[in-house]
Amino acid sequence: MYGSWLLAILVTVAAAVACIILPLPMVWIAAPIVAIVLWLCLLVSYAALRLGVDYTLTTQRFIHKSGLLTRVMNRIAVIDIDDVAYEQRFMERMFGVGTIKLLSSDVSDPQRVHRGIDDVQRVATMIDDARREERRKRAIYMETV
Numbered sequence: 001m002y003g004s005w006l007l008a009i010l011v012t013v014a015a016a017v018a019c020i021i022l023p024l025p026m027v028w029i030a031a032p033i034v035a036i037v038l039w040l041c042l043l044v045s046y047a048a049l050r051l052g053v054d055y056t057l058t059t060q061r062f063i064h065k066s067g068l069l070t071r072v073m074n075r076i077a078v079i080d081i082d083d084v085a086y087e088q089r090f091m092e093r094m095f096g097v098g099t100i101k102l103l104s105s106d107v108s109d110p111q112r113v114h115r116g117i118d119d120v121q122r123v124a125t126m127i128d129d130a131r132r133e134e135r136r137k138r139a140i141y142m143e144t145v
Helices: 002-021 025-052 090-095 120-137
Strands: 053-057 061-066 072-077 081-087 097-104 111-118
Touching (some): 025 053, 053 120, 097 120, 111 120
Antiparallel strands (some): 053 061, 097 111
């Protein structure tokens, strides 16, 4: 959401500059309203993302829950995860977050993308270690990388 926050800051600054440059009553009313509505939308969006998404990693399952009013839960067996990859763009690296991509042989959810994960490298390593350990326990062949 860092791009959205940056955009909100730019719109707020532009609204303040418009109020200073254009001393019209309509600008004095519209500019603050636009800025306030934009910030409220961002805060609601942030709350929905922060409170509406939950991940749990156990030794046998990766559980993803999403939604505020309607809750959707998806479970992927750790043994079914075929690949774990993570990505960090420039801004994400600055803030220590990133995106994890899971490829699995799970029929209902073969590709899963999780955005905004704190300490993304550590979390991706944890998922991959759990996957490898479960496959080792069950003696399933894994290609060596």
